[in-house]
Amino acid sequence: MNILLKAVTIYHPESEFHLQQQHIFIESGTITYIGPxxxxxxxxxxxxxxxVSLGWVDMFAFAGEPGLEHKEDLESVAAAAAAGGFTELLCLPNVQPVVQTKGAVNFIKSKSAYLPVTLHPAAAITIDAEGKDLTEMIDLHRAGAIAFTxxxxxxxxxxxxxxxxxxxxMFNGLLLNKPEHTRLTNHGQMHEGEVSTRLGMKGMPAIAEEVMVTRDLQLLTYTGGRLHFSAISTAAAVDAIRKAKAQGLQVTCDVASYQAFFTDETILPFDTNYKVAPPFRSQADAEAIKEGLRDGTIDVLMxxxxxxxxxAKNLEFDLAEFGITNLETAFAVANTSLTGALSTEAIIEKFALNPRKILGLPASGLAVGEQANLTLFNPTKTWTPEVNKTKSKSKNSPFYGRSLTGAVVGIVHKGQMVLN
Structure with missing residues (x-):
């Protein structure tokens, strides 16, 4: 099939056509012409x-399969990802059984081979993700695991x-760790602060994240290697990572695209669709995240x-599970909440380019002669997510019925085009 992307503005700083409006012609999945x-x-x-930009890469997505297909499976997560503009996903290992064998890695790779989205398996660091004995990471790396967490x-x-x-x-591998001292957050339900006190809910203190970031950076200084922090949320964590980068440590980090959208004061109390971990924190933390995104301390939006x-969600708040669906809304949520803090160009960099650099994925797909790996979007279009139109199996999102700015039009990847 031949495809013409007509009069599209190109967002790709490594291209001679960056920020130019051009036509892109694709034949049998390969870009054969870019020009007027x-x-x-x-x-x-x-x-x-x-x-149009290079296809977006998500670094923190739960795919459900195997074992938890009632929440999500590989087909539905790929459909949700495509609807959200992602052409590649890093899938978390927390399925049943945990991704910790060559067979589990190969299962994800083979089953996703014909999907329009590439699913990259992340393998567990420890057996059953219990934090005790290390997995056979060299074998898992050779099998195709591109990161460990x-x-x-x-x-x-x-x-x-x-x-x-x-x-x-030994193989220049990448470790990802979500910084949280679980003994300090045990039984916590939301950010520890005035609001949690007023609502009578046990809080999850910012210090629980901060002490672990500090500890992990000290260990990285001692050992060397590459470390990526997943889902940071506090001002002190941003500051510590900023200083570590200035010292030359090989450290990177990401933040959930929704983290600065709400604060503990703006969530709807006791609505489990706002129950996430790390929790929505203070306004000061939200501003620190925006500054960290601006100055490059925070590398990735996921x-x-x-x-x-x-x-798992239609329960009393303290019994409900943490987490929301966000693949389909990730870009719009970031684009809406970060208006004035980040340009469209900077947002795309944190969705498309930086994840590729960190994960060692090729930054190809938007040049003549390359297999098209593209995301189509409109950064100024306003739309409203609807629960009955989601591609995900699950509906746990606080963004249904909420007006957002920034719409994904579709993706082109692996010779397939998916349009919303």
């Missing part, structure tokens, strides 16, 4: 305000993280997509 001349095509994509389970043992940092240096079935 229009061409006949079997399918023409044309819309006012249409933009215990995902939703933060590493608590300093000795385990130290050994893992030393171990992955979805933190964590789908749940109704039985």
């Amino acid at each position: 001349e229009t061409r006949e095509a079997e399918q023409v994509v044309e819309a006012s305000g249409l933009c 215990d995902g939703l389970k933060p590493l608590q043992g300093a000795d385990v993280l130290l050994k893992a940092l030393q171990y992955v240096q 979805s933190a997509h964590l789908p749940h079935d109704p039985e």
